Amino acid sequence: MALDRMIEAIAQKQNPTVAGLDPKLDYIPAFIKERCFEEYGKNLQGAAQALLLFNCGLIDALCDIVPAVKPQCAYYEMYGWAGVKALHDTIAYAHDKGMFVITDGKRNDIGATMTAYAAAHLGDTDVEGVTATAFGSDALTVNGYLGSDGIRPLLSVCKEKDAGIFVLVKTSNPSSGELQDRILQDGSSIYATMGNMCEEWGKELPGRYGYTGVGAVVGATYPAQLGEMRKAAPHTFFLVPGYGAQGGAADDVAPAFDQKGLGAIVNASRGIMCAWQKHGFDEKDFGQAAREEALRMRDAIVSRIGPITL
Amino acid sequence: MALDRMIEAIAQKQNPTVAGLDPKLDYIPAFIKERCFEEYGKNLQGAAQALLLFNCGLIDALCDIVPAVKPQCAYYEMYGWAGVKALHDTIAYAHDKGMFVITDGKRNDIGATMTAYAAAHLGDTDVEGVTATAFGSDALTVNGYLGSDGIRPLLSVCKEKDAGIFVLVKTSNPSSGELQDRILQDGSSIYATMGNMCEEWGKELPGRYGYTGVGAVVGATYPAQLGEMRKAAPHTFFLVPGYGAQGGAADDVAPAFDQKGLGAIVNASRGIMCAWQKHGFDEKDFGQAAREEALRMRDAIVSRIGPITL
Numbered sequence: 030m031a032l033d034r035m036i037e038a039i040a041q042k043q044n045p046t047v048a049g050l051d052p053k054l055d056y057i058p059a060f061i062k063e064r065c066f067e068e069y070g071k072n073l074q075g076a077a078q079a080l081l082l083f084n085c086g087l088i089d090a091l092c093d094i095v096p097a098v099k100p101q102c103a104y105y106e107m108y109g110w111a112g113v114k115a116l117h118d119t120i121a122y123a124h125d126k127g128m129f130v131i132t133d134g135k136r137n138d139i140g141a142t143m144t145a146y147a148a149a150h151l152g153d154t155d156v157e158g159v160t161a162t163a164f165g166s167d168a169l170t171v172n173g174y175l176g177s178d179g180i181r182p183l184l185s186v187c188k189e190k191d192a193g194i195f196v197l198v199k200t201s202n203p204s205s206g207e208l209q210d211r212i213l214q215d216g217s218s219i220y221a222t223m224g225n226m227c228e229e230w231g232k233e234l235p236g237r238y239g240y241t242g243v244g245a246v247v248g249a250t251y252p253a254q255l256g257e258m259r260k261a262a263p264h265t266f267f268l269v270p271g272y273g274a275q276g277g278a279a280d281d282v283a284p285a286f287d288q289k290g291l292g293a294i295v296n297a298s299r300g301i302m303c304a305w306q307k308h309g310f311d312e313k314d315f316g317q318a319a320r321e322e323a324l325r326m327r328d329a330i331v332s333r334i335g336p337i338t339l
Numbered sequence: 340m341a342l343d344r345m346i347e348a349i350a351q352k353q354n355p356t357v358a359g360l361d362p363k364l365d366y367i368p369a370f371i372k373e374r375c376f377e378e379y380g381k382n383l384q385g386a387a388q389a390l391l392l393f394n395c396g397l398i399d400a401l402c403d404i405v406p407a408v409k410p411q412c413a414y415y416e417m418y419g420w421a422g423v424k425a426l427h428d429t430i431a432y433a434h435d436k437g438m439f440v441i442t443d444g445k446r447n448d449i450g451a452t453m454t455a456y457a458a459a460h461l462g463d464t465d466v467e468g469v470t471a472t473a474f475g476s477d478a479l480t481v482n483g484y485l486g487s488d489g490i491r492p493l494l495s496v497c498k499e500k501d502a503g504i505f506v507l508v509k510t511s512n513p514s515s516g517e518l519q520d521r522i523l524q525d526g527s528s529i530y531a532t533m534g535n536m537c538e539e540w541g542k543e544l545p546g547r548y549g550y551t552g553v554g555a556v557v558g559a560t561y562p563a564q565l566g567e568m569r570k571a572a573p574h575t576f577f578l579v580p581g582y583g584a585q586g587g588a589a590d591d592v593a594p595a596f597d598q599k600g601l602g603a604i605v606n607a608s609r610g611i612m613c614a615w616q617k618h619g620f621d622e623k624d625f626g627q628a629a630r631e632e633a634l635r636m637r638d639a640i641v642s643r644i645g646p647i648t649l
Contacts, residue, residue: 051452054466054467062467066467071466071467071468071469072466072469072471073464073466073471073473075466076464076466101448101452101455103446103448103452103453103455103456103459104452104455106423106455106456106459106460106473106474107455107456107458107459107464107473108464108471108473109423109427109459109464109471109472109473109474110420110421110423110424110426110427111420112459112473113416113419113420113423114420116420117419117420135446135447135448135482136413136445137445137447137482137507138411138413138445139510139511139512139580140512142361142411142413142414143413145411145413145414145416145417146413146416146417148417149413149416149417149419149422150416154383154386154417154418154419156364156381156382156383156385156386157364157372157376157381158381159381159382161382161383161386161418161419162419163383163416163417163418163419163422164416164419172445172447172482172484173518174482174484174507174510174518174519175507175510175512175514175515175518175519176512176514176515176516176517176518176519177514177517178512178513178514178515179512179514197447197484197485200449200484200485201449202449202450202485202486202488202489203488204485204486204487204488204489205485205486205488206486207486207487207536208483208484208485208486208529208532208533208536209484209485209486211523211524211529211532212523212524213521213522213523213524214521214522214523214524219518219521219529222518222521223518226517226518270449
């Protein structure tokens with residue numbers, strides 16, 4: 030199961046974090062952008078190439094200490110098909126460097142259409158007998174509002190391709206409670222109900238380390254809910270956004286982990302991508318700055334949760 | 340407001356339907372695929388070009404009688420960046436032919452990221468002072484599980500670009516009730532709660548014909564809920580999937596409409612795209628077959644709801 034591959038990489042690197050690759054042009058050093066605009070023009074193609082080179086530099090700087098990257102689709106789609114090609118090339122580059130890739134697309138649809146999304150992001154595409162790979166990521170974030178029909182096609186592909194999913198349960202944004210915190214007649218919250226659904230779906234993708242191939246997104250900005258869900262969904266691995274720029278700290282994410290230091294992977298995007306700006310590095314040293322920030326994040330979390338054992 | 344543009348096109352053509360462009364290779368005539376595989380190879384590029392040529396043929400055949408098309412992102416993403424380029428080119432072609440375009444992406448995320456999705460699909464992308472358009476659709480389907488933070492960035496772009504959104508309320512798939520039909524402590528269902536949120540968000544995008552720029556997705560497969568939501572969300576225009584292949588008929592969608600024949604646009608995808616196969620047309624006549632099916636669908640619905648008046 031793909032989350033086993035991720036869990037093994039977390040333990041091997043003693044680092045339960047993932048670097049979010051949500052590159053805005055503002056985050057990218059001028060020397061990269063100038064080179065790309067010169068070659069491709071100041072347009073979507075030029076911008077997309079700058080994203081890719083920036084990502085490759087970050088991956089080079091992080092790949093031996095950080096187990097995974099999480100590119101966020103929106104920041105590629107905003108540069109059109111050229112941006113989406115940069116997403117593809119980023120995934121391929123991260124794979125070359127041995128990293129686990131979580132595509133953050135929060136996809137959702139009815140069954141037939143989720144089959145297409147599953148092929149697109151995790152599986153293969155059949156072109157009348159010729160097998161091609163569209164994006165070939167290791168895991169995909171999804172939204173479970175449509176129920177089981179929209180999840181099951183992913184489970185088949187996950188089985189076949191050794192991939193995993195993370196279902197939105199309690200998101201990190203300020204208004205996440207408007208719907209997710211509402212209480213049902215049986216006394217449970219909507220997010221807890223979704224957490225239970227993850228546990229059920231996960232039964233089809235059992236893993237070696239106590240966690241299934243169906244993970245959940247639970248935000249660092251809601252530590253009480255993180256702890257509650259860790260108990261309520263003991264076989265569900267958490268992808269935890271909201272660390273750093275959104276306000277979450279090591280103490281906030283600690284409740285997401287079990288006694289062995291497993292159970293969660295914490296994402297930071299801006300904190301790592303913009304480290305060179307925040308800490309006054311020369312722009313050529315953006316990779317070194319990202320690496321130092323990633324090490325600080327790792328150390329802050331691991332010193333709080335202790336060593337990670339399988 | 341963009342849904343006003345759509346409503347005017349519906350009234351002008353006396354046709355409250357939208358043609359879903361969810362092209363699978365199996366639906367595409369062999370002569371198109373052969374030509375594309377010959378030119379580009381039997382690969383993602385060749386497949387993507389076949390999607391585009393098929394879509395263009397359908398748009399040519401439908402543009403004077405059908406007001407809108409709805410490309411579904413998953414069926415393009417499964418062909419990688421080349422497929423996504425075919426999505427872009429399909430949107431551009433539909434615009435050239437005067438059609439309103441609803442991109443069915445069901446996107447959702449936290450505020451900062453939704454700003455990127457809004458730029459990608461409805462607005463413009465700023466490349467350091469140069470304005471470019473990534474996809475430039477007229478409306479986007481979205482998932483409201485994250486609450487207002489994930490919707491408001493779209494509202495700003497909708498205002499600026501005369502665009503609209505459709506929020507998932509009650510989806511057409513068999514398992515939609517697993518979460519959406521659950522009853523909250525206040526006695527309302529989750530889908531009705533989401534419908535109320537659409538009414539609230541819509542206040543920021545008022546329209547000329549009684550409907551706001553914030554629409555809702557409500558499936559033809561649940562006619563009782565369609566009628567309930569028509570009353571409960573009187574300013575929210577419905578995008579109604581599930582007609583035809585998924586089982587919905589003209590009687591089922593009738594409750595979605597108001598006294599003037601407004602209030603809903605009904606989608607059919609497979610029924611129109613595969614009409615040439617179903618009705619035994621020569622493959623070269625796939626456009627004519629789609630047109631005849633679209634006219635049958637229009638006539639079935641309009642004969643049930645009566646003339647459409649603004």
